[in-house]
Amino acid sequence: MSEVLAVVNIQAVAAKKRLQSNFLKKGITLALSSGLAYGLYTAFLTMGMTKGVWADWYGANTKGLSTFVVVYLIAALGNAINDVCSAVWALSYAGIKGKLKDFFRCINTPPGRMMIVAALIGGPIAGTAYVIAIQMAGSIAVPISALCPAIAAILGKVLYKQKLSKRMALGILICVSASFLIGSAGFSVGASKTTSIGIGIACIAALGWGFEACVAGYGTSMIDPQIGICIRQVTSGIANLFILVPIFGFMAGGVNISFDLAIQAFTSGPAMIWFLLSGLLSFITFMSWYAANSMCGAGLGSACNGTYSFFGPLFCLLLLGVYGGMDGWALPSVAWVGAIVMMFGILTISMNPLDLLRRKKEEI
Template sequence: MAQTLVMGNPAAVAAKNKLAADFRKKGIIIALLSGLLYGFYTAFMTLGMSLGIWVEWYGENSGLSAFAVMFLLSAIGAATTDTCSAIWAMSIAKARGRFGDFVRCIKTKPGLVMVAAAVIGGPLASTAYVVGLQQAGSIVVPISALCPAVGAILGKFLFKQQLNARMMLGISICFFASFLIGSTGLGEDAPANLLVGILFGFIAAICWGIEGCVCGYGTSMIDPEVGITIRQVTAGVSNLIILVPLFGIISGVDAFGMVAQSFTDMNALPWFILAGLSAYLTFMFWYKGNAMSGAALGMSCNGTFSFWGPFCCWIVLGVLFGFEGWSMPPIAWAAAVIMVIGIFIIAMNPMDLFKKKNGGAHEAA
C-alpha cells in the first residue's frame, strides 16, 4: 500500500530516487577511500621498514645472509603490520560490542573458510608483496593489482563462475598494462632486482586472487565487520607462527628476537601502527563501499589502488622523507591508469552506469 502511494506521487518518487542516488554516491566515495588507504598502508609499512633497527638490518654489516634480507625481513615487516592491524581490528570490535561475534564465528565452517583464505592472503601474499616492494619499489603495486583479474580466472575454474567476453577484455587490458610495467625493467638504468620484484608482485596477485575467491563464500554468511576481524587476526598470527620461524630457521638467526626488536623500535613502530590501521580501514571501506554502491562498482573503485599505491609511496617516501627510488617512469604511471580501466571493465559493464543514470532520470520524470 505504501509502495503504491509512493509510486503515485511524483514528488515522493523523485525524493526516493534522490535518496538512492545519494546513498550510491556515498558508497562510491567510501570505496574510493579504500583504494587510497591501501596506498597509505603500502607507504607507511615501507617507511617503517626504512627506519630505526631496519636500517641496521638492511645495512652491509648486518651479518644477515642474502636470503634473510630478502625473505626473513619481508616476513617480519608483513607480520609487524598485520599484527598491528589485528590489534586495531580486535580493539574496534570490542569497542563496538562485536568481539563476542568474532569469537563465535571463527569456530564455524564459514569462519574456518575465512581463516584458510587469510593464511593464503596473509603470510603468503603479504610477504611476497613486501619482497616485491623491497626489490622493485612502488612499481610492484600495479602488478599486485592484477588480483581481480586472477580472481575472475580462478572463479571460472574453481566455482564455475561466468567469464564473458567483456570480462576477458578487461583481463586482457590488465595483463597488457602489467606488460607495460614489466617493460620498464628492460632498460639499462633499471634496478638489478626489478624483474625479481615484479615476479613476487605476480605471486602476491595470485595469492590475493585465491583469497578473494574463497572469501566470497565466507563473507556471504558472516557480517563483513566480523569477517574482516577474522581475516586480520589470522593474517597477523599466521605470519608470526609460520613464515617468520621458518625463514629464521633457514637463515640460522633468532627470528623471534628480531620480531621483538621490530615491535619495540620507537622510530619505526609508529609507522607500522599507522600501516596496520590503514590496512584495517581499507578492507572495512571496501566491504562497506561494495554494500552501498554494488559489489561490481565497489571493486572497480577499490582497484584504483594500482594508481594510489605508487602515488602515496612517492609522496610519503620520496617527497616528505626524501628517500630515492620511489618515482615511477611515465609509462608505468600510464599503465597503472590503464589497469584501473581494465579492473573496471572486469567488474561491470561501463554502459550500466549510463543506463542507471538515465533510468533514474526517467523514473523521476
C-alpha cells in the same frame, strides 16, 4: 482516488530510486577510499621498514645478516608486524562496537573457517610476497599486484564455473597488457635482476589475493563484514608472526634468529610509529572495502579498490621520495600510464563502464 494512488506510487518509486542512488554513491565513495587507504598503507609500511633497526638491516651495515634473511625473513617480519598491529586495531574497533562476542562465536562456523582460509592465503602468502616485491622492485610492484581482480575472475570461472563474459575477457586483456606496459618501464631503465625477481614475486601476490577474493566472497556474504575483518586480520597476524617468520628463520639457519629479529623490531620505537599507522590503514582499507562491496556490489567495489595501483606509487613517491628524500621511488611516465590503464581494465572486468553514464542519465 485512483489518481491520488498513482501520484503516491510515482513518488514512492522516485524516492526508492533516490535511496538506491545515494546507497550506490556511498558504496562507491567507500570503495574509492579503501583504494586510497591501501596506497597510504603501502607508503607507511615501506617507510617503517627504513627506520630504527630496519635502517641497519637494509643499510650498508647489515650486522652479518645473510642475503636470504635480508630479502625474505625481514620482509616477512615487516608484514607480520603490520598485520599484528592491524589485528589490534580491528579487535579494538569490535570491542568499541560491542561485537567481540560475535567475533569469538563466528570463528568456528563454516563462514568463519572460510575467512580463516582466505586470511592464510592473503596474509602469509600474498601479503608477504607484496612486501618482498616492494623491497626488491620498488613501487613498480604495486600496480602489478593489482592484477588480483583479473585473476579472481579467471579463478571464479575455473573453480566455481562462474560466467566469464566477453566484456570481462576484454578487461582481463587490458589488465595483462597494462602489466606488461608497467613491467617494460622497469626494464627500460636498466632493471637489475633483483627488480625482475621483485616483479615476478608481485605476480604471486596478485595470484594469492585473487584466490583470497574467491574464498572470502563466500564468508563475507554470511557474516558481519566487521567480524570478517577481525577474523582475517587476527588470523593473518598470528600465522605471519608465529608460523611463517619462524619457518623463514629455520631456513636461514635456526628459529632463534627469527625471534631475535622480532624482539628488535617490536622494540624499535621510530619504526613502530609507522607500523601502527600502516596497521591502522590496513584495517581501514579492508573495513571500507567489505562495507563497499555490500553497498555497490563486489565487482564495482573491487574495481574502485583497485585504484591503489595508482595511489600506491603516488604516496610512495610523496612520502618516501619527496618527504623522506629517498631515491628510486619515482616512476617513468609509461608506468603511470600503465597504472591508469590497469584501473580501467579492472573497472571493465567488474562492470560495463557505460552503465555509470546510464545511471547518471537516469538520475537526471
